[in-house]
Amino acid sequence: MKYRKFFFIAVLMFSPIIAEAQCSMCRAVLESETDQxxxxxxxxxxxxxxxxxxxxxxxxxxxxxxxxxxxxxI
Structure with missing residues (x-):
């Protein structure tokens, strides 16, 4: 049970690292530049x-x- 909690917390902590959260307008404007x-x-x-x-x-x-x-x- 203890390892399950640790695994769940670790997944939640590292999931924002791989997420892409740009809206389509922001992405279109920023991808048109040469510098990423x-x-x-x-x-x-x-x-x-x-x-x-x-x-x-x-x-x-x-x-x-x-x-x-x-x-x-109690």
Missing amino acids: SAAEGINNGIVYLMAFPYILIGGIGYFIYRSRKKDKS
Whole structure:
């Protein structure tokens, strides 16, 4: 059970690295340039901004789960 949690957390931590989060308009404008470093920077920024709401919601969900579990054990 402990390894399953570790594997799940590791998959969630490394999944934004391989995600491509650009919208079609951003991709079209950035791919027309010869230098691809700007496109990579924009993509990394989008993924970075996308991760924090999921982390916050996950933290709140964990807090609620933990508080309900404590209440049931008492």
